[in-house]
Amino acid sequence: MARLTQEQKKLNHDKILDAAGRGFRTHGVNGIGIADLMKAAEMTHGGFYNHFGSKDDLALEVIRQGFVSSLAALADIREEHPHSARAALDHMFDQYLSVEHRDRPEDGCASAALVTDAGRHGVAAQSEYQHGLEGFFSAITEMVLENARQSDVDMNVDQARERAIALFSQMVGALVISRAVAESSPELADEILQTNTTRLKQA
Template identity: 65%
Template sequence: MPRITQEQKKLNRERIVQAASEGFRRHGVDGIGIEELMKTAGMTHGGFYNHFPSKEDLALEVYRQGFADSLDALAAIRAAHPRSARAALQDMVDRYVSAAHRDHPETGCASAALAVDAGRHGAASQAEYRRGLDGYLSAITEMVLDHARQAGTEPTAAEARERALGLFCQMVGALVVARAVAEADPVLSDEVLSANRGQLRPR
């Protein structure tokens, strides 16, 4: 039997992480098993352990990759509005607190899709979530400071961080609540998104 190349092993690992990223975000870490994940990745169940010692280790990688992707997307939003931090903040809110994001958790931000899992899966998962949160807070705090300066005010670093933390938590919370009632009451779900977008858009 031919030996697998390092390049193929790397590609196989990426396929597993991609399948897990979408599966965990849609169903939760406990809502989908290794066998189904590997089937989605086009691989056999036994091959999983060539790449990860456990499902929990795979989940940690999903957190890391998920937040890295989200931070790249946030950087792209900021880069798209080089002259207006206000426009960047509004774009961030409108994209995050949206029906499209609500309806597609499998391709959306890990911060909302995996928040409950992080809380339930112990210190290692929470540490990865915290690292991602730190990245988000740093990026949003900078945007808040830029917006304030462009508006002619000068908040303290602590005030800007508090505003960033509030923005992040309300965006995540709005998405979680909107998803929680999306099938039972689509009108209310849309209302949750609309009300929070209105409150979160920068003045």
């Protein structure tokens, strides 16, 4: 039997990670089994352990990679508005609290889709989630500080971080609550997104 090349191993690893990212975001870590994840990745069940020691190990990497992707998207938003931190913040609010983001958790940010899983899967999962949070807090703190400078508002780093934490927490909370009622009350779900987007832009 031919041995897999390192390139093919990497491709297979990434296929499993992608399938798990979508599956975990949609169903939760406990809501989908390894067999179904491997089927989604178009691979055999037995091949899983060539790449991950356990489902918990996979979950940690999904959380880690999810935040890496989300922070890269946030960096892209910032680059789109090089001269206006306010415009970048508003763009972030619009994108994060969009109907599309709410209705497609499989493609969305790990911060909202995996928040409950991180809280329930022990210190290692919480540490990965914390690392991702700190990335968001740091990036948003910089944007808040820059917006203050551009608006001639006196603000220090501690104040900016406090605001960044509050802004991001409101974003995540609004998205999670909107998802919780999206099928039973689409109108309320949309109202939650719209109201919080408006309020965040006024902050």
